[in-house]
Structure formats: structure tokens, C-alpha cells
Amino acid sequence: MGGIAGPALAAAVSDSGALGTVALYKSNPEQSAALVVDTAARTRHTFAVNVIPEVAGRLLTDQVGALLANADRPLLLNSYGLLPEPEAARVLAAGHRLLIQVGTAADASVAAGLGAHGVVLQGVEAGGHHLGTLGIRELLAQYGQEPAAFVAGAITTGTDLLGALRAGASGALCGTAFVVTAESAAHPSYKAALLQAGPEDTVVTDRFSIGWPGRAHRVLRSPVTDAPQPLPATLIAWTSVMGERRPVPRGSAAAPTEEAEGHVEQMARYAGLGCAALRTVQPAAAYVAGFRAEFTAALAALRGDGTAAAVLVPTGRSR
Structure with a gap:
């Protein structure tokens, strides 16, 4: 969610009682520092900083350094993919969560x-x-050790979370649902398309690999994904990244942010299978409150006694 999960969204989610994340993606040292400082200024609560080692490359050390140098409280580094051991050690030594x-x-x-x-x-x-080819349930069945395992993928409602907890998860990360929140920096037409989509409108493809090769990705269907052969990588849009205007070729991994202009419908509009539950744009706080209420109601119904004290998962651990 690089470019979409900015300081405003991260702060709003953390203020709501969940854990917001600000994405550094390919930000340089100055941009990374600015994102951490801006988010910290917007919320008094803990938030996470996301890095992508395989995309950041040599920028990764500076991105981690931006977190360490500008954190005014214990934070959480959220790494997409395995983090090099020296960087993990730096984060832990500084007292942050990983x-x-x-x-x-x-x-x-x-x-x-x-x-x-x-x-x-x-x-x-x-x-x-x-990062793999298996579904959540298969991964949970294979994972039977510490530390705590969270899940990501089609967790859009409180009922979805309850199902994941009962399958052995300790919690969940949600992405697609927050793309359509008011504080998200996603392009309005991207949000509108998500609100009209169902699972059948998503597809796993390799068509958006410019800038991030080697990883399959789930996106909303479009002329780019449905073409029998890859379409030419011609210029389709322009966008801005931290104030810098950049061209977007067809097939770019860049998601359409609110600054994008051009054929946004041909850009990489990432979307999980839980998109069918999303039908309105609302503030992040309202979404989290609704999610929490759904979870509480589903848990009470499961227990059958109107309370929501604990969830017993197959491992026997209480959540």
C-alpha cells in the first residue's frame, strides 16, 4: 500500500484502537524520515512502519535508520518479507517491535x-x-510454533477475524478494507471500483511487474489483466510521489493514488477477496468501530450466552 498508507491513514487507524501502518516503499532517506515524523505528529499512539526489503534494496538500511532516528516512542517495524539479520538486530536493539x-x-x-x-x-x-502460493488455512495448519501468528488475506469483517482466530491465528492485518477509508490516499476511481467489486472481479496475475518483478499479485480485473498477451508498456498515467511528478507505464507496480492522472483503470488496483464486504467510504475510525462490533456480536453468538470474554482456538490457547 505504498503511497496509499500515508501518515493520515496510519494515524487515524492507530487513534481508533487498531495499529496503523505508514508505508515507506521506495522512499529515500529524507522522504522516509518525513513520513515517520509526520505520522508521529498526528497520533499519540503506537504505529507501525512498513518496509519491503526486496524492493527497497540499498535504501533499506536508510529506511530503518529513519525509523530509529525519528521515533519518539517505541514503534513497530512491519517488514514485507524476511528482513536481513543486521537490520532486524538494529530494530530490536533500539527497543522497537518487529x-x-x-x-x-x-x-x-x-x-x-x-x-x-x-x-x-x-x-x-x-x-x-x-509471498507464497497457499491460502490462510493451509498456512495456519503448517505453522505450530511461536511467535504469535497473524494472518493477512480476506479479513474484512469482525466475523472474518473470528474465523481466523478459531483456526489458530492471533490476529490479522487488513489492507483492502482501508483502501476505501476516507483517510486513504487511493484515487477516488480506485475506491469506487473496489466498492463495486466481488471476489470474481479480482485475479492473480504477473502483469504489473515493472518496478517489482518476480511476485504474483492480486488486483482488480482490467483490460491489462484480461488481454490474451501483455499489452505494450506505453505511458498511461502520471502520478506524484512526495511532490515529485513521475510517469506511469502500463504494467507498473505503482498503485493509483489520489495524485494519479490518466488511465487509472489500467493501473495496479490491488484488491483482496474480501472486497465484497466493502460498500461505502467511511472514516477509518468508523470502519474499525464497526469491525469491532461485528466481532463482538459474532463471538457472543458463538458462545450463545451474550458475552465475549474469550475465543478458544484449536491449539487450546485462549485469545
């Missing part, structure tokens, strides 16, 4: 060895780039 997203049980074990406080098992139900 969450690592993976797509296989084997990588979850490596993440545990890096000292991660939690791992995120990302299933193919998720929107965006995929």
Missing part, C-alpha cells in the same frame, strides 16, 4: 530466528503482491 510477513511456514521459522515478536502468514486471498 513483525515479519511471510508466505510459507519455512520462512516463518526464519522470521522467528530473527527475533520477530510476531509473524504474518499472508495467504493468496490477499490483495497486493504475494
Whole structure:
């Protein structure tokens, strides 16, 4: 959600009682520092900073440094994919939390060895780039160790979360649902398309690989995904990144932010299978409140006694 999960959205989610995340994506050192400082100024609560080691490349060390140098409180580093050991050690030594997203049980074990406080098992139900080829339930069945396992993929309602907890998860990361919140920096037409979409309107493809090769990704269907052969990588749009205007070729991994101009419908509109539950744009706080109410009601119905004290999962652990 680089460019979409900015300081405004991260702060709004954290203020609502969940954990907001600001995405650094390909930000340079100055941009990364500005994103951390801006988010910290908007909320008094803990928030997460997301990095993508395989995309950031040599920028990664500076991005982690921006977190360490500008954090005014203990934060959480949310790494998409395994983090190099030296960077993990820097984060932990500075007293911050570490969450690592993976797509296989084997990588979850490596993440545990890096000292991660939690791992995120990302299933193919998720929107965006995929770290593996299995669904959430299969990953949970293969994962039976510490640290705590969260899941990502089609968790859009409180009822979805309850199902994940009962399957053995400790919590969830939600992405697609927050694209359509008021504080999201997604392009209005991207939000509108998500609000009209169902699971059948998404597809896993490799058509948006410019700038991020080698990863399949789930997006909304479009002329780009449905063409029998890849379409020419000609210029289709312009966008702005931290005030810098940039061209967008067809097939770019860049998501359409509110600054995008041109054929936005041909850009990478990432979307998970849970999009059918999204039908209105609302503030992040309202979405989180509704999510929490759905979870409480679903848990009370499951227990059958009107209370929501605990969830018993197959492992026997209480959540």
C-alpha cells in the first residue's frame, strides 16, 4: 500500500484502537524520515512502519535508520518479507517491535530466528503482491510454533477475524478494507471500483511487474489483466510521489493514488477477496468501530450466552 498508507491513514487507524501502518516503499532517506515524523505528529499512539526489503534494496538500511532516528516512542517495524539479520538486530536493539510477513511456514521459522515478536502468514486471498502460493488455512495448519501468528488475506469483517482466530491465528492485518477509508490516499476511481467489486472481479496475475518483478499479485480485473498477451508498456498515467511528478507505464507496480492522472483503470488496483464486504467510504475510525462490533456480536453468538470474554482456538490457547 505504498503511497496509499500515508501518515493520515496510519494515524487515524492507530487513534481508533487498531495499529496503523505508514508505508515507506521506495522512499529515500529524507522522504522516509518525513513520513515517520509526520505520522508521529498526528497520533499519540503506537504505529507501525512498513518496509519491503526486496524492493527497497540499498535504501533499506536508510529506511530503518529513519525509523530509529525519528521515533519518539517505541514503534513497530512491519517488514514485507524476511528482513536481513543486521537490520532486524538494529530494530530490536533500539527497543522497537518487529513483525515479519511471510508466505510459507519455512520462512516463518526464519522470521522467528530473527527475533520477530510476531509473524504474518499472508495467504493468496490477499490483495497486493504475494509471498507464497497457499491460502490462510493451509498456512495456519503448517505453522505450530511461536511467535504469535497473524494472518493477512480476506479479513474484512469482525466475523472474518473470528474465523481466523478459531483456526489458530492471533490476529490479522487488513489492507483492502482501508483502501476505501476516507483517510486513504487511493484515487477516488480506485475506491469506487473496489466498492463495486466481488471476489470474481479480482485475479492473480504477473502483469504489473515493472518496478517489482518476480511476485504474483492480486488486483482488480482490467483490460491489462484480461488481454490474451501483455499489452505494450506505453505511458498511461502520471502520478506524484512526495511532490515529485513521475510517469506511469502500463504494467507498473505503482498503485493509483489520489495524485494519479490518466488511465487509472489500467493501473495496479490491488484488491483482496474480501472486497465484497466493502460498500461505502467511511472514516477509518468508523470502519474499525464497526469491525469491532461485528466481532463482538459474532463471538457472543458463538458462545450463545451474550458475552465475549474469550475465543478458544484449536491449539487450546485462549485469545
